[in-house]
Amino acid sequence: xxxxxxxxxATSPAAPPATxxxxxxxxxxxxxxxxxxxxxxxxxxxxxxxxxxxFWELLAPLIALVCIGSGWPSATDxxxxxxxxxxxxxxxxxxxxxxxxLLLPGVQRNFTANxxxxxxxxxxxxxxxxxxxxxxxxxxxxxxxxxxxxxPAIAWIENSALIVVVIFAMMLxxxxxxxxxxxxxAPADPG
Numbered sequence: 001x002x003x004x005x006x007x008x009x010a011t012s013p014a015a016p017p018a019t020x021x022x023x024x025x026x027x028x029x030x031x032x033x034x035x036x037x038x039x040x041x042x043x044x045x046x047x048x049x050x051x052x053x054x055f056w057e058l059l060a061p062l063i064a065l066v067c068i069g070s071g072w073p074s075a076t077d078x079x080x081x082x083x084x085x086x087x088x089x090x091x092x093x094x095x096x097x098x099x100x101x102l103l104l105p106g107v108q109r110n111f112t113a114n115x116x117x118x119x120x121x122x123x124x125x126x127x128x129x130x131x132x133x134x135x136x137x138x139x140x141x142x143x144x145x146x147x148x149x150x151x152p153a154i155a156w157i158e159n160s161a162l163i164v165v166v167i168f169a170m171m172l173x174x175x176x177x178x179x180x181x182x183x184x185x186a187p188a189d190p191g
Contacts (some may be wrong), residue, residue, distance in 0.1 A: 030066045031139045045117040064092040071135030112115040123153050
């Protein structure tokens with residue numbers, strides 16, 4: 001190649017900041033989508049007090065696709081790409097198998113629906129983190145860590161829900177009393 005051919009490419013201006021920001025958010029969109037779906041699944045599980053197996057069984061392959069997409073640029077040849085796909089498929093298939101073992105009737109006799117939901121979510125967090133390690137993706141590892149940190153938060157919210165309701169009711173009562181007192185002590189309009 002001559003220098004004339006590389007000249008315009010080498011001297012072309014960098015992408016505008018808005019384009020770079022959009023590109024960044026598009027690259028991060030799959031991770032954000034998984035985090036949002038995970039949060040919705042946890043919220044539903046926390047309120048319904050029952051595991052939503054189908055949801056987690058659908059989320060696992062989605063996370064596998066995100067992991068494959070994250071590891072794809074590092075897989076330089078066909079063998080590396082097939083290894084990436086195979087290892088992620090086996091990793092998430094193992095997650096689904098273990099999750100379904102937790103849901104067997106014999107196992108369920110020892111667990112409540114709530115403890116099963118937390119166990120499945122903990123398993124999902126571990127699976128996500130280790131899948132991120134396999135594909136050398138800090139985003140997937142961070143997603144797994146965020147899920148893992150949500151486990152104690154879920155337990156705290158469930159254990160403290162009554163306290164939160166009582167505090168909210170007390171704040172509402174104080175607010176009503178202050179408002180009523182303020183209205184009563186305000187000068188009456190002569191009009």
